[in-house]
Amino acid sequence: MEIIFMGTGTSQGVPMIAHDPEKLDLQNPKNWRSRSSIHVVMDGCHIQVDAAQEFRLQCIQNNIQQIDYFVLTHGHADHILGMDDLRRFCDLLGGKSIPIYSSEIGLKRVREIFPYAIREKPEFRGYPAFQLIEIPPILELDCGRIYTTLLPHGRMQVLGLLFEERSSGKRIAYYTDCKTVGVKQRELARGADIVVLDALRPNSHPTHMSIEEALETALDIAAPQTYFTHMTFMIDHETYNIQFPQGISLAYDGLRVTL
Ligand SMILES: [Zn+2]
Numbered sequence: 001m002e003i004i005f006m007g008t009g010t011s012q013g014v015p016m017i018a019h020d021p022e023k024l025d026l027q028n029p030k031n032w033r034s035r036s037s038i039h040v041v042m043d044g045c046h047i048q049v050d051a052a053q054e055f056r057l058q059c060i061q062n063n064i065q066q067i068d069y070f071v072l073t074h075g076h077a078d079h080i081l082g083m084d085d086l087r088r089f090c091d092l093l094g095g096k097s098i099p100i101y102s103s104e105i106g107l108k109r110v111r112e113i114f115p116y117a118i119r120e121k122p123e124f125r126g127y128p129a130f131q132l133i134e135i136p137p138i139l140e141l142d143c144g145r146i147y148t149t150l151l152p153h154g155r156m157q158v159l160g161l162l163f164e165e166r167s168s169g170k171r172i173a174y175y176t177d178c179k180t181v182g183v184k185q186r187e188l189a190r191g192a193d194i195v196v197l198d199a200l201r202p203n204s205h206p207t208h209m210s211i212e213e214a215l216e217t218a219l220d221i222a223a224p225q226t227y228f229t230h231m232t233f234m235i236d237h238e239t240y241n242i243q244f245p246q247g248i249s250l251a252y253d254g255l256r257v258t259l
């Protein structure tokens with residue numbers, strides 16, 4: 001099982017347009033953060049979670065050759081706007097539509113933004129085709145299972161995901177874009193080999209967890225390895241990473257972890 005961090009930045013990316021990030025060391029490539037998404041490989045099956053504005057570049061930089069399933073956590077711009085570039089993976093699937101899993105509200109957003117792509121197969125070679133499927137609480141795939149839950153994110157709810165590989169039973173939880181992780185969601189993540197948590201910035205925010213809130217959540221779930229993601233320019237990689245207890249680290253663009 002493998003997780004690839006395609007992007008680990010907040011919605012404006014890091015650095016932001018026309019902004020001096022002061023204490024951020026831009027000589028360190030780990031501080032250059034494109035918008036957040038991950039790619040999970042389970043028993044040879046490739047699952048892409050979200051498609052940021054940089055999705056095409058992220059696929060090239062991380063040598064993504066295949067996507068079998070796409071999961072949209074929620075319809076915010078930084079997670080949905082790269083979806084048009086899934087067209088290439090329709091080609092690679094042999095001219096078929098790509099299965100798109102999300103909540104009812106997530107799928108509604110896909111229909112609004114990409115009406116031309118909702119079809120059984122691409123109109124022409126190179127065009128996108130999305131097969132929209134409302135994600136069940138447990139999605140059974142040949143390669144494993146994806147357990148889903150809902151996380152609070154302001155007026156929106158975000159899909160929290162737990163991936164379980166069929167052959168090994170290894171598990172990865174991905175909880176991005178959330179203000180809190182409730183009791184039920186912590187229970188779902190308990191026992192996972194890797195837990196990924198939203199950790200926006202040092203100070204509190206109405207719809208995301210701060211570093212402190214993410215730390216409390218990580219220590220309670222107590223996974224062997226926790227990674228923080230969706231970070232702003234306020235978090236310098238080296239400055240923060242050395243402060244965390246063992247088994248808790250900041251993710252960075254291009255990080256690949258094999259279980
Ligand atoms: Zn986001």
Ligand SMILES: [Zn+2]
Nearest residue numbers: 074076153177
């Ligand atoms: Zn969001």
